[in-house]
Amino acid sequence: MAESEQHLRHRQSFGAAAGAYAAHRPDYAPAAVRWALGPAPGRRVLDLGAGTGKLTGCLLAAGVEVVAVEPDRAMLAELRRELPEVRALTGSAESIPLPDGSVDAVVSGNAMHWFDMDAAAPEIARVLAPAGVLAGLWNLFDDGVPWVAGLAAAGGSEAVGPRDVPAGWRAVTAALHLPPSGGPAPFGAAEQAEFPHGQRRTAESLVATLGTKAGMLVMPEPERQARLAAVRAFLAGRSETAEGEFVLPMRTGVLRALRRSVR
Template sequence: MDDDDPGRRVAAQVAAGGGLDGLHRLSETIEALEERRTDLVEELRRGRQATWEEIGRACGMTRQGATRRWAGRLRARSFGLAATAYQHGRPGYPQALIGSAVPREARRVLDLGAGTGKLTGMLVEAGLDVVAVEPDPQMRDRLAAAVPKAAVRAGSAERIPLPDAGVDAVVVAQAWHWFDQATAVPEIARVLAPGGTLALIWNVRDETEPWAAELGALMHRSDRQRLDTAPELPAPFGAPERLEIRWEHPTTPAGVLDMVASRSYVIALPEADRARLLADVEQLLATHPDLAGRDEIAVPYVTRCTRVRLG
C-alpha cells in the first residue's frame, strides 16, 4: 500500500478491523463519497465553472465517460429548480389509470420518483396506503404539502428506504427513464411482496393534433428526448401488460408555459435560449387559430402504462 495516497489511508481507517463490519462501513462511505462527488460535479456544471473534459480529468476518466456517468443524472436532479412550474404545468393522470396500474388486491403501494405528487394524490384518494419516495428535496417538500396522507421519504430507485417485501405494488410515473435500471430492477424486486406488480407510466402529448405538433417542434428544436414508453423488463419480472388511454388535460396558456418551463432539457438551457423558447411558445399560444384568445386549453395526451408482475 502507498502510505502517501490519502484515499488509501482513509479506506484503511474506515475498514479497520476488516470482516463484514469493515466491509459494511466501507460500502456506506463509498456511497456517501460518490453522492458528494455528484454534488460537486453538479455545482461545477451549473455554475459553468468546468467543462466535461476538465471534470473527466479530475475523476480519472475521459470526457465521454464523465458525460455518460453524470449528464443524465444532473438533468434528473434539475426538476427541483422548477418545482413550482412542475406542480402548476404538468398534467395529472386519467382516473381510469389507477385500476389498471394497481391490482385490486394491493393495499400498500410505493410511488417511486413521485415528484410533486401528481399520481400520489390519486393513489391516496383510491384508499391505498401510499409511500412516496423522491430524491429531490424541493420536489419532496411540494409533495408532502400536496399529499399529507402519504408517507413521504427521501430516497431513489437505486436505494429505496423500505424493507424487503414491504409493498404490494410499485408505480413509476414519468421517471423510469431517469433510473439506473441495472440497479433499480433488483432493488424494486426486493421491496415488492411475492407476486407484486410494477407499473411504468408516461404521459405523452398527442401530436396528431396540429397545434400540439407545432408546440412539440418548438420544444425539441435543440434537444429531442426520445423515450421508450413500452419497455421490456428483465427477470425476475414476467411478461408485460400494456395499456393506452387517450384523454385531455384542461389548462390555461400560463399552464402550458409552465409545462414547457418544467422540462429538464429546458431547465438546462442557457438563460437567453430558455427565454427565447418560452417567448416563442407564448407567441404560438397567442396566434395559432386553434388557440388564440382562449382562456382554457385542452392539451391532448396519451397515457401509456406497462405493468409487470414479480416472478
C-alpha cells in the same frame, strides 16, 4: 451502468423548479392508474420517484394506501406540503427505504426512465410482495392533434418530448428481464397500454408547463426564454389556444410487469 453527464444534469434539474412543477405538471388518467395497479390490486402501494406527488394524489383517489419515496428534497417538500397525510421518505429507486416484501405495487410517474435499472430492478423486486405489480406511467402529448404537433416545431423536442414510446421504456423493459447473478429474472413479461387524458390549460399556463421539462431546465437561460417565447407566439396564433382555457390532449402510457413468485 455509468450515467452520462447529460443524463445526470437532466435528472437533477427538477429540484430548482419544484414549485413550478407542482403548479403546472399534469396528473394521470384515472383509467391508466387503475390499469397500472393490475386486475387484482393490493392495498399497499409505493410511489417511487414521486416528485411533487402528481401520481401520489391519483393513487389516493384510487383508494389505496400510499408511501412515497423521492430523492430530491425540494420536490419532496412540495409533496409533503400538498399531501401531508402521505408517508413521504427520502430515498431512491436504487436504495428504497422499505422492508422486504412490504408493498403490493411499485408505481412511478414520469420517472422510471431516470432510474439506473440495473440497480433498481432487483431493489424494486426486493420490496415487492410475490406477484406484486411494477408499473411506470408517462404522460405524452397527443401529436395526432394538429395544433399539438405544431408545438414541437415551435418549441423543439426539449419542450414537448417524443410522442412515440420513449427510449427509456425500452431500457426499462430490458432491465426487468435481466436476471441477477445466479438467479432467475425477477419480473415476467411487460405489458403496455395507453389511455386518453387531458389537462385544462391557458396559453400562459401551458408555456409554464413546458418550462418544467428537463430539456428546458438545463438550457442556457437566453435559449430557454427564446424557446418559450416561440411557443407563446405559436399558441397566440392558433384559434384553439389563443384565448381562454382549452384542453391539452394527452395520452397516459403505462408499462406494467408482475413480480415473479419466489420458489
